[in-house]
Amino acid sequence: MADSGSRTLRIREFPIEENPPKNYLNHERGLMSWLFTLDHKRIGLMYLASIVIAFFLGGMLAVGLRTELWTPAGTFIDADTYNHIFTLHGVIMVFLFIIPSIPAALGNIFLPIMLGAKDVAFPRLNLASFWVYSLGAVFALYSIAHGGVDTGWTFYTPYSTETGSAVISMTLGAFIMGFSSIMTGVNFIATIHKMRSPGMSWGRMPLFLWSLYATSIIQVLATPVLGITLLLLVMERALGIGIFDPALGGDPVLYQHFFWFYSHPAVYIMIVPAFGIISELITTFSRKVIFGYWAIALSSLAIAFIGFLVWGHHMFVSGQSELSSVVFSFLTFFVGIPTGIKVLNWVTTLYRGSISLKTPMLYAMIFLILFTIGGVTGIMLGALSVNVHLHDTYYVVAHFHYVMMGGTVFAFLGGLHYWWPKIFGKMYNEFWAKVSAVILFIAFNVTFLPQFVMGSQGMPRRYFNYIEEFQVMHQISTVGSWMLGVGFIIMAIYLVHSLYKGEKAPSNPWGGRTLEWMTASPPIHHNFEHTPVIIHGPYDHHKPIREFRLGIAGSDNGHGHHTNGDGAHTEEVESGDQTGSR
Amino acid sequence: MANNSGAAEKEAHLAHHFVDSEQQFEASKLGMWVFLVTEILFFGGLFVAYIVYRSWHPDLFEQAAMTLDTTLGAVNTGVLIVSSLTIVLAVRAAQINDQRQQLIMLGSTIALAITFMVVKYFEYASKFEAGMLPAGLYTYEGIEHELAPVFYSIYYMLTGLHGIHVIIGIGLISWLMVNAAKGTYHSGYFTPIEIVALYWHLVDIIWIFLFPLLYLIE
DSSP: OTTTTSSEEEEEEOOOOSSOSSOTTTSSOSHHHHHTOOOHHHHHHHHHHHHHHHHHHHHHHHHHHHHHTTSSSOSSSOHHHHHHHHHHHHHIIIIIIIHHIIIIIIIHHHHHHHHTOSSOSOHHHHHHHHHHHHHHHHHHHHHHHTTOOOSOTTOOTTHHHHOSSOHHHHHHHHHHHHHHHHHHHHHHHHHHHHOOOTTOOGGGSOHHHHHHHHHHHHHHHHHHHHHHHHHHHHHHHHHOOOSSOGGGTOOHHHHHHHHHHHHHHHHHHHHHHHHHHHHHHHHHHHTSOOTTHHHHHHHHHHHHHHGGGOGGGGOTTTTOOHHHHHHHHHHHHHHHHHHHHHHHHHHHHHTTOOOOOOHHHHHHHHHHHHHHHHHHHHHHHHSHHHHHHHTTBHHHHHHHHHHIIIIIIHHHHHHHHHHHHHHHSBOOOHHHHHHHHHHHHHHHHHHHHHHHHHHHTTOBTTOSOOOGGGHHHHHHHHHHHHHHHHHHHHHHHHHHHHHHHOOBOOSOTTOOOSGGGGSOSSOOTTSOSSOBOOOSOTTOTTSOGGGGSEEEOSSOSSOTTOOOOTTOEEEEEEOGGGOOOO | OOOOSOOSSOOTTOOTTOSSHHHHHHHHHHHHHHHHHHHHHHHHHHHHHHHHHHHHOHHHHHHHHHHSOHHHHHHHHHHHHHHHHHHHHHHHHHHTTOHHHHHHHHHHHHHHHHHHHHHHHHHHHHHHHHTOOOGGGOOOOSOOOTTHHHHHHHHHHHHHHHHHHHHHHHHHHHHHHHHHHTTOOBTTBOHHHHHHHHHHHHHHHHHHHHIIIIIIOO
16 A cells, blocks of 8 residues: 555564653643643543543432432432432443543543554544543533532423423533543544554454444444434423424424434444453464454344444333334344354353463453343343343443443453553563453442342332331442442552552563554554554464564555664565555 | 554555545544434434324315415525535635635525524414414314314424524534634545535435425325
8 A cells, every 4th residue: 555556565573672761751741742642542531530420429429319219218419419410420431421431531442553653533523522521521511510410311391391300500511521422433433444454354353443433433323313302302391393392392202312313323333342351352362263253243233233233222201102112122132143042152252262361361251241141131131021120220330330330341451451551561460350350240249249130029210208118228239339339449459559559561571463563552542553464363363463463564664764784685566456455 | 533553654644544634534424324324214204294193184284284375485495405416616616725705605505504494483472372282282274174283293203303403504514614714625535524414414405205195285
């Protein structure tokens, strides 16, 4: 591609400079160099910091909720405050934490590197997306300061048009954050299509990128519908346009259709990138080619597609027609197929691999257990007759926490530990990391398993009071939430400690074969000293690692400042159809 | 954008992270197409609201369509279609390095867009006067249907959102004119004109759907 005249590329192995003194973290200094950076790694890091803060806030609110539920009546807050807190917990965790968590933070940092590109296609749009996200967060904070919101994160009409709380500013915040999500999606799609380095064909893309691609498609197709829905809700409250408000002749079920047309696909925005991380972790720590590359890659797209056809399963008891309930229930089961394909392929990858149970792999195993429980209970909820019994109970709460927290958050933590050495160039303490992973795993189950039991016995979600029979279960669950808090505190301590006192990380601590391990830790400003050339698949652990460190030789490759390395090894490959750049 | 890659003599418009102009052009164009898809879904929500309420109350939509001024709507349709032509001619002018033609065509597009908004202003003004306002403020008595206010809510949301897109388009095309006057665009680099033209076509096409749905269908 650099040399389109001839059909051969001169390539060479480039040695990796370990722990370069000048890297993306310190090549420029000062607050402004961060706030106005166009570097995808820095933007990703700012996102990472933001979502950690959001997760901390949302987590504190959750602990508050659980503590309140210690006794059947009021424990330390009143019922209205309780309604505000569970709404805020939902809004913060969904819009501020989990939707941007993996794509906008880890994805932003690693997508261009894994493609062998210098940056995403539109760096300024990328920065804009971060600023728009921050603006949305400001709106959310404003709403908290001006009365809060007590509608639940779903903002169902007619309550959301009647309540006295700050619905307009909160929904505007979510509307604005939607644009940030769209910008990330547009950017990732264009980057994956147009910015791949020579040899990076679709079949050599790491599965994390396939999952980000599927996620971006959902973001781009679903988020605008949320945008228009929330805009209509704002207009409903401000002007009374009567489309959703039954008092003015509108239809509240139409609102639910609109809302879930986005918000059901949105749960795949949350979980599909997690699948991508798990694919990376399982293959790297099994030292083995992933089983069923194409099955995993295409099942992400299948989930993205089917995910658009199932929103009606949120409205089985909202008065939609029986026929649509039956059809939606049937379609819901279909999502289980591509998801099951993934789980079975991961398990098969483990078979006869040489498994090393480092912390990221531990998180991958935890993910497999928790996500499978969450997924199977989801199938049960999709069954029409069972759903009528379990609708709006703690069973649903437990189900989506198993999927969202047990799935996405644990995969995110796995990814965070996996890439921590690459992002910061420091190793964390393996012992404490494993201790905290085990505590989190136990604590998670202590918190949410009792909720399945309570839910099936009829404990409704979002209730401030409950009958005394449920008290023991609620107390177990509350203790679990405190244990989760302890696990996260330990994690915060050893991660922060590693930044100051941690050992320097080598460029490839886990023996990965994807491109981010073929550059320095932390990476240099332009990711690579050379334009990488890819001649193997992303998980070819049976091939020598030097064949993964190839780059275009010569000065005409757009990175001409690199002088010839010593002992470099040069060879020629046919380019032709192997150049996957466009 | 900072070009600190150290490569020799890159063209001024080429951002540092692209290999060549072609890659940059194709990436920008794909990005715009994806953005247009999001726009279609954004309006799609309102079109669904239109379809739902129309199928529930066909008689209301028939009566209400009579209150809209078909002549003004038709004029505006013509205005937007011609503006789509002028902006394509601006792209063409950039491709053949004709700067004067670029400025004329971009200027005509802005003039047509403003014409559209002026016509729209008169349409809205006469509706406001008659009390045909969105639901909460509705006072008109000429339609015998309890949900008449909801029709106007949908009408104002659709045409209002479209109008906002026209105004954004005017801003974008003005920005193009400023750059075109400096001679930024030429046969080697016309990406911004091309992608703004794509956006403008979308604004045009949405109106082409709105016009029959709101004004004509009986």
